[in-house]
Amino acid sequence: MTAQKTTDGTSTRSITTTSAQARKPWKKKTPVEVVLDQINRLREDVAKKEDELKQAKRQLQRLDEAKKVLEAT
Secondary structure, three states, X not given: OOOOOOOOOHHHHHHHHHHHHHOOOOOOOOHHHHHHHHHHXXXXXXXXXXXXXXXXXXXXXXXHHHHHHHHHO
């Protein structure tokens, strides 16, 4: 009536050891490197949002032109 636990942990151990070998070793970053990485990520995010803003402005401009045409008729 009670559930039996299996103690065969070899399959999980082999998976973790193979994935650990495929990974790069962890390199601790200095506080300066952490801040520089944050700055670079933020720059990329700002550039992406600027592109999205440009596209939205273009779309708004086209819609405003369409609105003018519709109001003129």
